[in-house]
Amino acid sequence: MNRFEEYTTQFVQQVGKKEGAVSPAIINSASFGYGDSETGEGIFDGSVKKPLYSRMGNPTSAQLEQILAAMDGGIGAVAASSGMGATAMATLSLLKSGDEILSIGGLFGGTYSYFSETLTRFGITTQFFDVDELEAIEAAITDKTKIVFLESVGNPNMRLPDIEAIAQITTRHGVVLMVDNTITPLSIKPLALGADIIVYSTTKIITGNASSLGGAVVFRVINEGDDKFKGERYAEVHPFIKKMGAMALIGNAKKRALRDFGMSSNGFGSYLTMLGLETLPLRMDRIVSSVEKIALALDREGFVINHPVLPSHPHHDRYLKQFSQGCGTLFTIDMGSKEAAFAFLNHSKLITITANIGDSRTLGLHMASTIYRDFDESVREFLGITSGLIRVSIGLENPDDIINDFSMARNLSL
Numbered sequence: 001m002n003r004f005e006e007y008t009t010q011f012v013q014q015v016g017k018k019e020g021a022v023s024p025a026i027i028n029s030a031s032f033g034y035g036d037s038e039t040g041e042g043i044f045d046g047s048v049k050k051p052l053y054s055r056m057g058n059p060t061s062a063q064l065e066q067i068l069a070a071m072d073g074g075i076g077a078v079a080a081s082s083g084m085g086a087t088a089m090a091t092l093s094l095l096k097s098g099d100e101i102l103s104i105g106g107l108f109g110g111t112y113s114y115f116s117e118t119l120t121r122f123g124i125t126t127q128f129f130d131v132d133e134l135e136a137i138e139a140a141i142t143d144k145t146k147i148v149f150l151e152s153v154g155n156p157n158m159r160l161p162d163i164e165a166i167a168q169i170t171t172r173h174g175v176v177l178m179v180d181n182t183i184t185p186l187s188i189k190p191l192a193l194g195a196d197i198i199v200y201s202t203t204k205i206i207t208g209n210a211s212s213l214g215g216a217v218v219f220r221v222i223n224e225g226d227d228k229f230k231g232e233r234y235a236e237v238h239p240f241i242k243k244m245g246a247m248a249l250i251g252n253a254k255k256r257a258l259r260d261f262g263m264s265s266n267g268f269g270s271y272l273t274m275l276g277l278e279t280l281p282l283r284m285d286r287i288v289s290s291v292e293k294i295a296l297a298l299d300r301e302g303f304v305i306n307h308p309v310l311p312s313h314p315h316h317d318r319y320l321k322q323f324s325q326g327c328g329t330l331f332t333i334d335m336g337s338k339e340a341a342f343a344f345l346n347h348s349k350l351i352t353i354t355a356n357i358g359d360s361r362t363l364g365l366h367m368a369s370t371i372y373r374d375f376d377e378s379v380r381e382f383l384g385i386t387s388g389l390i391r392v393s394i395g396l397e398n399p400d401d402i403i404n405d406f407s408m409a410r411n412l413s414l
C-alpha cells in the first residue's frame with residue numbers, strides 16, 4: 001500500500017478533465033477583457049469572479065491553487081513565481097517595520113538571508129532557534145512578534161521539530177505559525193497540526209523534475225468566533241476579515257503582497273507543476289522507502305550519514321512517531337573534508353551536482369563551498385554545515401544502484 005494512498009485518486013482526478021481537453025488548459029494571457037464596464041467594476045470590487053490581470057491571479061494557476069488548498073485542508077492558496085516568492089508573499093502580507101520574527105530550525109539559505117539581511121534593512125528583526133529550544137522560544141514572544149516561522153525538516157541539518165508542541169505555544173500566545181513544508185508535502189500536514197499558513201517551493205518534489213520554478217502559499221480559514229487574526233496583533237488584517245470573512249487571508253496576501261511586489265505565478269509554470277503534482281504520491285512513496293534503505297545501508301558501510309531513520313539520530317523517536325510517513329528526499333553525508341567531498345561527488349556516476357533538491361534524479365552538493373559560502377563560521381556551525389558536508393537528494397533510480405554508486409565513489413576518493 002502506498003503511504004500516500006489517500007492522494008493517489010484525488011490528484012489525477014483533479015488535474016485531468018472529463019470533457020474536452022484532458023490536460024489542463026494553459027492560459028498565458030497577461031490581461032483579460034471584461035466585456036463591459038459594469039463587469040469590469042464587478043471584477044474589481046470582487047462581486048464578479050473573473051480574472052482581473054495575471055499579476056493578481058491566473059486561471060491555470062487557479063486550478064493548481066485549488067488542488068494545493070485541498071491537499072492541505074486550507075480555505076485557499078496563492079501560487080507564486082518561486083518558493084522565495086511564496087515566503088516573501090506570506091510574510092510581507094503580515095509584517096511592518098518594528099515587527100519581530102522567531103525562526104525555528106532549518107534553515108534554507110535563501111530564507112536565512114531574507115530574514116537576517118533583507119528584512120533587517122526594513123526594520124524587521126528575526127531571532128533564530130533550534131527546534132528543541134521550546135522554553136526560549138516561548139520566552140522570546142513579545143507584543144511585536146508577528147510570525148513564528150518553522151521549517152518542517154532541517155535542511156540540511158536534518159533535525160525534526162515537534163510541530164504540535166510549537167503550535168501549542170503559538171496558539172497560547174495568539175501568534176501566527178508559518179511552516180515551510182517544501183521538503184515534506186503529503187507526509188506532514190501543518191494546518192492539521194495547528195499551523196496557520198504553509199509555504200511551498202513547488203520547484204522541488206511537487207513538480208519533481210526541474211521543469212518549472214514555482215511556489216505557493218496555503219492559508220487556513222478564518223474561524224467564526226475566536227481567531228488569533230482577530231486580535232490586536234493582526235489589526236491590519238481586520239478590514240479583510242470584515243469584507244471577506246473566512247477567506248480574508250487570501251485577499252490580504254493578494255492585495256498587500258502580490259499586487260504590490262508581483263511575485264506572481266504564470267500559466268505555463270503552473271501547468272508543468274500540475275503535471276508533476278499528479279504523480280507526487282507515487283514518487284514520494286518510492287523515494288521515502290529508498291532514502292531509508294540507502295541511509296541504513298551506507299551507515300552500515302561506515303559512511304557518516306545524518307538522517308533520523310538511524311537509531312543514533314537525536315530525533316529518531318520523533319521520526320518514528322510524528323514523521324511516520326518519512327521526512328522527504330534528503331540526507332547528508334559528512335566526508336570529513338572538502339577534498340574528500342569533492343572527490344566523492346566527482347567520482348559518482350549517478351549524482352547530478354546541483355543546488356536543487358526533490359528531483360526524479362539523485363542530486364548532491366557540497367554545502368560549505370556553495371549555498372553557505374558567504375556565511376560566517378559561527379552561522380555555519382549553527383546551521384550544521386561542516387567542511388566535508390554533502391547534501392544528497394535521493395531520486396527515483398533503483399536504490400541498490402545508488403548504494404553501489406556511492407560505495408564505488410567513496411572507495412575511489414579515499
Ligand SMILES: *Cc1c(COP(=O)(O)O)cnc(C)c1O
Pocket residue numbers: 082083084085108110111151155180182183200201202203204213214215357
Ligand atoms: C528551495 C527552497 C526554498 C526556495 O524555493 P525556490 O523555488 O528556489 O525559490 C524555500 N524553502 C526550502 C525548504 C527550499 O528547499
